[in-house]
Amino acid sequence: MTEQVVTSTHYTSDASGLRSIAADFSSDRQAFRNVSWGKAMMWIFLLSDTFVFSCFLISYMTARMSTTVPWPNASEVFALTIGGTTLPLILIAIMTFVLISSSGTMAMAVNFAYRRDRRKTAVLMLVTALLGAAFVGMQAFEWSKLIHEGVRPWSNPWGAAQFGSSFFMITGFHGTHVSFGVLFLLIVARKVWRGDYDHEKRGFFTSRRGNYEAVEIMGLYWHFVDLVWVFIFAFFYLW
Amino acid sequence: MAQAAAHAQGQQHPITLYLVVWIWLFILSACSYFVDYFQLQGLLRYSLILLFMMLKAGLIIAVFMHMAWERLSLVYAILVPISAVLVFVAIMVLESDHTLFSRLSFFGPGT
Numbered sequence: 155m156t157e158q159v160v161t162s163t164h165y166t167s168d169a170s171g172l173r174s175i176a177a178d179f180s181s182d183r184q185a186f187r188n189v190s191w192g193k194a195m196m197w198i199f200l201l202s203d204t205f206v207f208s209c210f211l212i213s214y215m216t217a218r219m220s221t222t223v224p225w226p227n228a229s230e231v232f233a234l235t236i237g238g239t240t241l242p243l244i245l246i247a248i249m250t251f252v253l254i255s256s257s258g259t260m261a262m263a264v265n266f267a268y269r270r271d272r273r274k275t276a277v278l279m280l281v282t283a284l285l286g287a288a289f290v291g292m293q294a295f296e297w298s299k300l301i302h303e304g305v306r307p308w309s310n311p312w313g314a315a316q317f318g319s320s321f322f323m324i325t326g327f328h329g330t331h332v333s334f335g336v337l338f339l340l341i342v343a344r345k346v347w348r349g350d351y352d353h354e355k356r357g358f359f360t361s362r363r364g365n366y367e368a369v370e371i372m373g374l375y376w377h378f379v380d381l382v383w384v385f386i387f388a389f390f391y392l393w
Numbered sequence: 394m395a396q397a398a399a400h401a402q403g404q405q406h407p408i409t410l411y412l413v414v415w416i417w418l419f420i421l422s423a424c425s426y427f428v429d430y431f432q433l434q435g436l437l438r439y440s441l442i443l444l445f446m447m448l449k450a451g452l453i454i455a456v457f458m459h460m461a462w463e464r465l466s467l468v469y470a471i472l473v474p475i476s477a478v479l480v481f482v483a484i485m486v487l488e489s490d491h492t493l494f495s496r497l498s499f500f501g502p503g504t
Contacts (some may be wrong), residue, residue, distance in 0.1 A: 171465070178466035186467045197471050208478040212485050219489035222496050229429050247426045254422055258415035261457045267403050370404060370459070377457045379452055388446035393428050393439070 158371050196371045200378045203331075207382050210324050211360045211389055217316035226312035232296070245393050249292050250383065253332075256285035257380040260373050266371035273348055277368060279343035282376065285337040297322075324386055331379050342372045404459045414456045421445045421452075 169177045179185050186194045218225050229242040236244065261276035300321070304311050307319040344370065345351065354363040428438055440495040455461040460468055 174464075175466045175469055178464065184465060186470070189467055193404060194467065198469065199476060201471050204475060205478070208481070212478075212481055215482070216485045216489045216492075219486065220426055220492035220496065222493065222501065229432070241430075243429050245425065247422075250422050250426070251419065254418045256413070257453065258411065258420070261411045261415070262408070264404070265411060267405070374458055377453055378436060380457075381453050384446055384449045384453070388425065388442050392425060392442045 165180070178352065181383075186202065190367055192367060192371050193374070195233050196374050200374065203378065203382075207327070207385070208321075210327060214316075214320040214324060214390065217320060218314070221314045221316060223314040225314050226310060226317045228393075231300070232391065240258070243391060245292060245296055246387065248294075249289055251288050251386055252285050252292070253380050253383050256282045257377055259285065260376045264370045264373040267346070267351075267366040270352070270366065272349060272352065275366075276343050278346040279339050279346065279369070279372075283336045283339040283343065284374075286339065290329055293325060294334075297325075304385050320390070324390060328379070328382055328386060331382070335376050335379050338372060338375065342368055403461060406462075410456065414452050418449055418452060421449045425449075 164333045178187055181187075205386050232246050233242075234244045235241075239343045259278045259282045262283060263275050266274040266278060305318045305321070307322055309315050345355075345364065346356075346366075351364050351366045351368065354365060356362065357364050422445075425442060428441045428445070433441065460471075
């Protein structure tokens with residue numbers, strides 16, 4: 155600990171901007187100073203996941219730009235009739251708000267975790283998991299509605315055949331991420347509730363001492379899932 | 394210095410900051426929904442969709458994911474590789490234009 159403080163002041167006290175980046179990467183020790191291995195690894199995983207989702211969205215773009223058949227109008231395809239009035243995209247809008255709410259409660263959970271407020275952190279994480287589960291439920295409803303209307307990965311009643319394959323691939327992969335996020339949330343929430351991070355109990359997988367940073371790392375994953383939805387919402391549903 | 398202080402006890406920021414960002418995310422989502430609700434078309438539609446998308450993504454990354462307070466070397470290590478995606482997009486735009494051209498000239502109706 156003392157050693158780290160000494161060396162980091164040596165390298166970073168006078169460096170800023172690009173110079174600090176050069177100093178960090180050429181330091182012959184860990185590049186991401188003050189960043190724990192868990193957080194750095196989560197960020198690198200999220201970067202790789204960004205590429206996966208980018209590939210899906212780019213293949214969707216390519217299919218949509220190169221087809222000679224008109225693309226189905228998402229505004230009408232995803233419209234719902236509630237109480238006699240047809241609202242365009244309403245289910246997707248509700249799903250967006252649910253996911254953003256869950257991101258907000260997650261951010262709060264991270265905040266209370268660093269204040270070492272065990273109870274509030276666990277409750278907020280459970281609320282986040284509940285909102286995530288609600289999102290997946292609405293997505294299941296949307297899938298069954300579209301399948302019922304005749305959308306298949308190879309055809310659909312309204313236009314370009316690639317609409318179905320893009321839809322199932324992109325939203326399916328995102329929904330899987332949300333589902334695993336809910337599981338991940340429940341596991342971490344249980345640990346918080348039991349006080350594992352207060353007693354620095356060793357984890358079952360890495361056998362390293364746990365601390366409240368686990369909640370922030372969990373939060374990174376959850377916010378990323380929300381972030382991906384922002385792009386799916388813009389490019390697949392609104393475009 | 395601020396970074397070191399933030400890491401001493403983890404990322405601690407006032408709750409009001411999160412609430413404000415949360416409200417902004419709601420407003421921006423509502424705005425992008427209304428782009429579709431009012432059936433805006435053409436360049437206005439696409440630029441508004443992209444604008445609201447970028448603002449939302451920026452708020453989530455910077456505040457909720459704490460990127461604004463992370464070490465610059467980590468920020469660059471994560472954000473710079475993403476520019477490769479933009480190159481890929483450019484390549485595939487050219488590719489799909491070419492595919493569309495071929496389909497219209499060789500497989501289109503009336504040829």
